[in-house]
Amino acid sequence: MDMFTRVEPKRQSFTAKDYGWEDIPNKDESFYDLLSDYLSYDFPVWKRLEFSEFKKYPIKKYSGNFVKNGKSILTQDAIKTGLKDFITGKFNGVDPKFVMMALIFFNSGIFSKIDKNEKIDLEYNLKDNNTIIENSGLILEENSSVVMVRSYRGEGEFLNSASKFLLKTGSRLKIFNVIISPKTDLVVSSSLYNLEESANLEVYDVIFGGQKTAIDHTANLNGDFSKATFKTVYFARGKERIDLRTSLNHFGRSTYGRIETNGSISDEGYSVVRGNIEIKHTAIGSDSEERSNTVSLSKKARADSIPSLYVDNNDVIAKHGASVGNIDEDKLYYLMSRGLDERSAIRLIVSGIFEPVINEIPLDNSNLKEEIEDAISVRI
Amino acid sequence: MTNNALSKTEPGLNRRIIEEISESKNEPLWMREIRMKSLEYFLNRPNPNFGVDISALDLNSIVNYVRPGAQNERSWEDVPEDIRENFEKLGIPQAERESLAGVGAQYDSEMVYHNMKESLKKLGVIFLEMGTAVREYPDLVKKYFMRLIPPNDHKFAALHGAVWSGGTFIYVPPNVNVPMPIQSYYLMGSPGMGQFEHTLIVVDKGSKLEFIEGCSGQNYSISNLHAGAVEIYVEEGATVKFSTIENWAKNTYNLNTKRASVDRDGTIIWISGTMGSAKTMLYPSSILKGKGARAEYTTITYAGPGQHLDTGTKVFHFAPYTSSKVDSRSISFGGGYAFYRGLVRVSESAIHSKSSVDCSALMVDDISKSDTLPIIEVMNNQSEIGHEAYVGKINEDQIYYLMSRGLTEDDAKALIVRGFLDPFIKQLPFEYAVEFNRIIDMHFNSKIG
Known part of the structure; x- marks a missing residue:
């Protein structure tokens, strides 16, 4: 029923010195059209992130090996295969400009078609690679199952990642993204998930830094009975700004969606949590819910919550809830009465925010768990 | 003159x-x-x-x-x-x-x-x-x-x-x-x-x-x-x-x-x-600029055929110990489109402030639309801010129950809609409340009003 038009703010943009053909690490003639499309866009202005200038960080070939486990092939090789259309496929993500940048100027990333069960481990190192541009994607064939653990660590300058996931009928994807790169100027990540019938998606994000971080997850629940769950935890300190957006688009019948975003902010940290739930007219019997909770540890920190529900169908359950507050004083006093000093008590409470996500991380990635725990400790 | x-x-x-x-x-x-x-x-x-x-x-x-x-x-x-x-x-x-x-x-x-x-x-x-x-x-x-x-x-x-x-x-x-x-x-x-x-x-x-x-x-x-x-x-x-x-x-x-x-x-x-x-x-706005200032909202938006109603509430907490409470409800029916747009901004100086925003939307049929977009911005760590929203349809069990008690389906729907709007109607002067109930009955072909 599109009887009414919803008026929305127009995209604001700015011009900056931009990449060109000579900057493409893996040149391919199929990039001609994409490149001219890319150059026709200016950079987006992000008000809340205060992002209004772009430094043209030099893109070099990726140094080292980021694939630790799994049978996937590097994007630069995959582009020559039948996956080409999938690899060059555009989407909106955080912004079309950054997505297209990743599709053309990538210096890393993997593509794979998976028909059985697989575990994929990717470890990106920002310390040895100042600029990481990732273009990745997976096609999960019917009833396949994938666990993917991706980490981005170290201090670089610029990380831009674009990923696409096609979950065919009955397939399952469990994906972990861990970003620990506090000194990195700009971290941008876009992920698109298309779910067919009865597909099941679980996404876990753990985010510590960069200075400016923009992350977008968009799941299209196209197939009936498809299911998507997002759990994100984050910590923003110093002058870090973080803008997280998770969108669930329900098209199929009896689809299920959950978005849970929890985090903590300290110093002059600033977090923006956006959860969009859109239930289309066709998505009869769908159930979707978004929750977010932010614990603020500092007088100068700022937390914004922007949840939205767009509902075109009355046979649904659609909810959201958000809260922003400081540390629960009762909890704090209880812990201190048990002999903990204030710092340790706060650390314990904040760890509690991260725990539900840390607990899900596979056993063979225990080093990653430890690093996350260290990252929390360092911040309190 | x-x-x-x-x-x-x-x-x-x-x-x-x-x-x-x-x-x-x-x-x-x-x-x-x-x-x-x-x-x-x-x-x-x-x-x-x-x-x-x-x-x-x-x-x-x-x-x-x-x-x-x-x-x-x-x-x-x-x-x-x-x-x-x-x-x-x-x-x-x-x-x-x-x-x-x-x-x-x-x-x-x-x-x-x-x-x-x-x-x-x-x-x-x-x-x-x-x-x-x-x-x-x-x-x-x-x-x-x-x-x-x-x-x-x-x-x-x-x-x-x-x-x-x-x-x-x-x-x-x-x-x-x-x-x-x-x-x-x-x-x-x-x-x-x-x-x-x-x-x-x-x-x-x-x-x-x-x-x-x-x-x-x-x-x-x-x-x-x-x-x-x-x-x-x-x-x-x-x-x-x-x-x-x-x-x-x-x-x-x-x-x-x-x-x-x-x-x-x-x-x-x-x-x-x-x-x-x-x-x-x-979007009626409240600027809470003095210590201990309060804002309360009870609002309803009633969107029927051919109507696109974009309404909301805005509260700016600029002083310590300020509080706000929002109860916002909407009904959309007959292809109507109700949009709730809210903002709660808590400034750095508005310490010890409290805000709670509750939005609920009732969609009477499957041709109508209901959207909710509440924004919360909190700039200090000594405030408690919460928001809840719910969009749903009329509970069929309730309709069946009322019909088993002898009400027609239209009467049952009108009664449920009135119940949903009760917190608002209660706040109205008597003659407005009567008028409001009459309008609901008219929209739902009910004669019990």
């Missing part, structure tokens, strides 16, 4: 039209300057970049000023019969006799009736048609007029500043409890016109006021526009309850601005029902 009375302006907007309006009202220079400045802002501002689609609204064809064939009277007897009849039908003169402390009635661009009980005058309460207040209390009006809603706030605030006419001015001196509500009623009777009444309420320290605003209009095939402004100043320890029942005709664009500033320990209570109009954008 004046001799150079203007009957109506030509459609559209230019300096000459504004001079005509100002001239006919015998306005002081400072007011004319506000109008001219506003016109400049209006011409330079783009349409809002959110909300309803107003591209079909042709501002050049809107007649911005229409004088009714009547003057501002203090007795209903003196109001011409055809106009009086409209207000009689709404029960205004009767309600005034029985339960109101004062009444203003506006038809098109001017007030045709304005009167208040003698006892309140003795207490120093001022209740005047806005234009009269500009002439009789220029210093008082100048201090507050369009300070809360500056003309360059947005395009329709600018339009309002340029062509405003009619409306109500109320001043309540310190420590006066106005015992009964004061009401203003706005009617639009001419096709293709714009109504731009200005309501300015100043309630001084420790005082209390309840104000009721009603709006309705006749339906025409061409668009009407309503762009009013309400400015409320709640001084230290004062309480204002501002209730609105808006039932504009279905050809009306309702692009209205309402704002209250609340000083130390003051309270603003907004009761707001949006039922009429084709398209509405309305």
